[in-house]
Amino acid sequence: MKDTSPLHLPKSAAETMLAARLTGPGQFDLVECALPYPGVGEVRIALEGCGVCASNLAPWAGPDWMEFPTEPGAPGHEGWGRIDALGSGVTGLQEGARVAFLGQHSYAGYDLVPANHVVALPPALDGRPFPGEALGCVMNIFARSGIESGMRVAIVGIGFIGAALTRLAANKGAEVIAISRRDSSLALARRMGAAHTIPMEDHWAIIEDVRALTDGAVCDVSIEAVGLQWPLDLAAELLGTRGRLVIAGYHQDGPRQVNMQSWNWRGLDVINAHERDPITCVSGMQRAVEAVAAGQLDLDPLLTHEFALDHLGAALDATRDKPDGFVKAWLTCR
Numbered sequence: 001m002k003d004t005s006p007l008h009l010p011k012s013a014a015e016t017m018l019a020a021r022l023t024g025p026g027q028f029d030l031v032e033c034a035l036p037y038p039g040v041g042e043v044r045i046a047l048e049g050c051g052v053c054a055s056n057l058a059p060w061a062g063p064d065w066m067e068f069p070t071e072p073g074a075p076g077h078e079g080w081g082r083i084d085a086l087g088s089g090v091t092g093l094q095e096g097a098r099v100a101f102l103g104q105h106s107y108a109g110y111d112l113v114p115a116n117h118v119v120a121l122p123p124a125l126d127g128r129p130f131p132g133e134a135l136g137c138v139m140n141i142f143a144r145s146g147i148e149s150g151m152r153v154a155i156v157g158i159g160f161i162g163a164a165l166t167r168l169a170a171n172k173g174a175e176v177i178a179i180s181r182r183d184s185s186l187a188l189a190r191r192m193g194a195a196h197t198i199p200m201e202d203h204w205a206i207i208e209d210v211r212a213l214t215d216g217a218v219c220d221v222s223i224e225a226v227g228l229q230w231p232l233d234l235a236a237e238l239l240g241t242r243g244r245l246v247i248a249g250y251h252q253d254g255p256r257q258v259n260m261q262s263w264n265w266r267g268l269d270v271i272n273a274h275e276r277d278p279i280t281c282v283s284g285m286q287r288a289v290e291a292v293a294a295g296q297l298d299l300d301p302l303l304t305h306e307f308a309l310d311h312l313g314a315a316l317d318a319t320r321d322k323p324d325g326f327v328k329a330w331l332t333c334r
Contacts, residue, residue: 019072019108020312025062028312033072036112038087043115045099047333050106051078051131051303052315054159054227058252060316073105078131080121081111081333090115098125100132100285102278107312109333117278119285124293129303129330136284138164139291141273143284145246147221149173154210154219154238156200157226158185160302160328161248165223167192167297177210177219179234184325188301203234210238224249229256236263244269305329 015035022028038044056075059066080100083093093099093115102117121130138161145165147153151174155162158180169176170193177196178189186197198209210218220243224235227249236245236259245268263270275281291297304327307315315329 017109018309019105020076020309021072021074021107022059022066022068022070024068026060026313029069030310031072036110038085038090038112040087040089041115042087042112043083043090043093043118044085044087045079045081045101045103045111045113045118046084047079047081047106047109047111048098049080049129049131049333050076050331051129051134052076052307052312052319052329052331053078053134054319055250055252056316057320060320071105073103073108073111075104076107076111076331077102077104078133078330079103079106079111079333080130080132083118084110087115093118100130100135100289102133102281102285106333107309107331109309114278117282119282119289121289122293125289128299129306130289130292130299131303131328131330132285132288133281134160134328135164135288135292135297136281136286137161137274138168138284139287140275140280140284141165141223141246141248142168143287144271144273145169145221145223146244147172147174151175151220152177152214152217154179154222154235155189155194156180156222156224156231156235156238157249158189159225162223162225163188163192163302163327164297165225165248166194168291170194171296174221177213177238179206182322182324188327191301200231200234203230203237206234207237219243221246227251228253232256233259236268239266239268241266242269244271246271246273248273250274302327303330307331309333 098121099118103111153174154177176194178194179198181200218240222235222238223246225248
């Protein structure tokens with residue numbers, strides 16, 4: 001099947017690429033579409049791979065607000081690859097450079113992005129998958145959390161983001177208490193430097209466990225990294241007076257209710273740690289590159305399930321169902 005609505009006019013109608021698109025609830029196809037051509041200030045990237053984000057699960061489920069089919073390559077946004085064409089006016093970048101980038105159509109063979117939305121990947125990362133946008137989110141969440149040495153930090157939800165934040169907080173000298181449902185997630189948290197782990201089973205028992213571990217002081221910072229009501233409530237309960245609640249979970253399934261009386265009484269600082277400014281996101285990606293290249297953050301235990309582009313459905317199902325040992329899926333686009 002051919003799609004004749006490329007992102008930009010191609011060099012030649014004969015130049016095509018494959019791209020995945022969502023066609024309905026739990027459905028996708030691969031389409032052959034025109035190879036996009038970079039405009040002014042843009043670069044074209046030949047994709048090596050793209051991370052699969054949990055935010056894609058809502059479109060995959062097919063809510064009422066979704067319009068199908070999606071644009072070719074959407075909603076993939078965690079891509080990396082090599083620059084293979086430069087638009088006019090682009091300076092400081094070269095064809096063949098390996099980069100991570102902020103894109104929106106990265107479930108495909110190629111994507112187009114503004115030149116200032118890419119981050120160079122050093123030779124130390126050659127041959128390794130690098131979902132830069134997701135890692136940039138981690139670095140920006142951590143920056144806004146204000147974690148310092150000696151702090152007690154609860155992290156509720158140990159998936160990709162929670163595990164990476166555990167490592168960064170432990171590197172900083174914080175005492176991390178990791179709380180999660182799966183035994184494999186708790187084992188991962190310990191590997192990433194958590195001082196304590198607690199199964200996420202009983203709300204009040206967790207609170208009492210945290211009180212016991214902290215001599216009744218509870219935590220200075222609590223990071224909610226699930227995106228659901230109960231984990232948000234729990235994370236808030238684990239804070240003392242003037243504690244800092246950092247919301248890292250992506251809450252996309254409707255409104256939330258909070259215990260404002262309790263939040264008010266304790267004078268909690270509440271940080272919504274998602275960034276939407278592209279330049280801030282790129283800055284986070286750059287710091288992620290430096291952290292991984294320096295060995296401060298190991299991606300091997302975080303990128304657990306690899307799929308080919310034509311198995312996007314299986315990758316999204318795994319992201320939803322979380323088979324044993326699952327942390328994050330990524331696609332090979334070549």
